[in-house]
Amino acid sequence: MLKGKTALVTGSTSGIGLATARALAADGANIMLNGFGDKAEIEKLRAGLEKEFGIRAKYSAADMSKPAEIADMVAATEKEFGSLDVLVNNAGIQFVANIEDFPADKWDAIIAINLSSSFHSIRAAMPGMKKRKWGRIINIASAHGLVASAQKVAYVAAKHGIVGLTKVVAVEAANDGVTCNAICPGWVLTPLVQKQIDARAQAKGQSPREAEIALLSEKQPMHQFTKPENIGALAVFLSSDAAASITGSAYSIDGGWVAQ
Numbered sequence: 001m002l003k004g005k006t007a008l009v010t011g012s013t014s015g016i017g018l019a020t021a022r023a024l025a026a027d028g029a030n031i032m033l034n035g036f037g038d039k040a041e042i043e044k045l046r047a048g049l050e051k052e053f054g055i056r057a058k059y060s061a062a063d064m065s066k067p068a069e070i071a072d073m074v075a076a077t078e079k080e081f082g083s084l085d086v087l088v089n090n091a092g093i094q095f096v097a098n099i100e101d102f103p104a105d106k107w108d109a110i111i112a113i114n115l116s117s118s119f120h121s122i123r124a125a126m127p128g129m130k131k132r133k134w135g136r137i138i139n140i141a142s143a144h145g146l147v148a149s150a151q152k153v154a155y156v157a158a159k160h161g162i163v164g165l166t167k168v169v170a171v172e173a174a175n176d177g178v179t180c181n182a183i184c185p186g187w188v189l190t191p192l193v194q195k196q197i198d199a200r201a202q203a204k205g206q207s208p209r210e211a212e213i214a215l216l217s218e219k220q221p222m223h224q225f226t227k228p229e230n231i232g233a234l235a236v237f238l239s240s241d242a243a244a245s246i247t248g249s250a251y252s253i254d255g256g257w258v259a260q
C-alpha cells in the first residue's frame, strides 16, 4: 500500500517508534529512522529493515530538542528519498515528580522533545506534502493527551498540546490531501514504562510483577499492556486510503483508560 512512499518516524530506535517503523516498512514504505542508541545496534536495525522488508532505510541522528537538526532531518529525508509522505512524531521522554519538586530543566526538555519537536517537523514537512497533495502526519500523544495524572505536569501539558496542535494542522491542511491525527496509547510496555515500573517496585518494596499489575490497574480497566505493534498497525491504517477523511482526531488505544 505504501510502496514508493517514505516515512520518517522520530524516536524509532526503540519501543513504539521502532514497532511503527517496522509496520510501515512491512507495508512497503521506505524509512528514515531517528533516535538515540548504540551506533552498531542502530545500523543493525537499519540494515535489518532493508533486508526483511525489501525497502530502503536511512538513519538520522537528529536531536529532537534541536529545531535546526529537525529541519535538516526533514530536508535530508526529502533529498534522499525524493519525498516525505508519512511523518510520525513519536520521540518522547518522561519525568515524574510533584510540581513543587519538578526541575525546571526537565520541564523544558519534555516540552521541547514531546511537543515543540512536532511543531518543527510538521512546519518543515508541510510544504512538500501540500505541493504533492498527499501526506499523513501521525502524532503519538497519550491517554495523557486527554486526561491527567499526578506528578506528570510536563508530560501531560505536552501531550494535551500535541492533541491541540494535531487539530490545527488538520484544519489548515484539510483540502491539501494531508491528514493529521493523534494516537493516544494507554500503557505500552517499552523502556520508557519499564523505568516507571522499576522505580515503583523500588519505592514500594514490590516485586517487578506486583509493580506492573499495580501500575496497570490504577488506570486501565484492561489489565494488560497494549503491544507496540498494535500502535504500528493503527499508524498503517491512518496512512491508508481508507483513512483519507480521518483528520484532526485523537485515537485512544488504551484498554479503556479514558472511558471511565
Ligand code: NAD
Pocket (backbone or CB within 6 Å): 010, 011, 012, 013, 014, 015, 016, 017, 034, 035, 036, 037, 062, 063, 064, 065, 090, 091, 092, 093, 113, 114, 140, 141, 142, 143, 184, 185, 186, 187, 188, 189, 190, 191, 192, 193
Ligand atoms: P522509548 O523510551 O522506548 O523510546 C523513545 C524513543 O525516543 C527512543 O528511540 C529514543 O532514542 C528517542 N528519543 C528520546 N529523546 C530523543 C531526542 N532528544 N532526540 C531524538 N530521539 C529521542 O519510549 P516509548 O514508550 O516507545 O515512547 C514513544 C512515544 O510514545 C513517546 O512520545 C511516549 O510519550 C508515547 N507513549 C508511550 C506510552 C507507553 O506506555 N510506553 C504510552 C503513551 C504514549
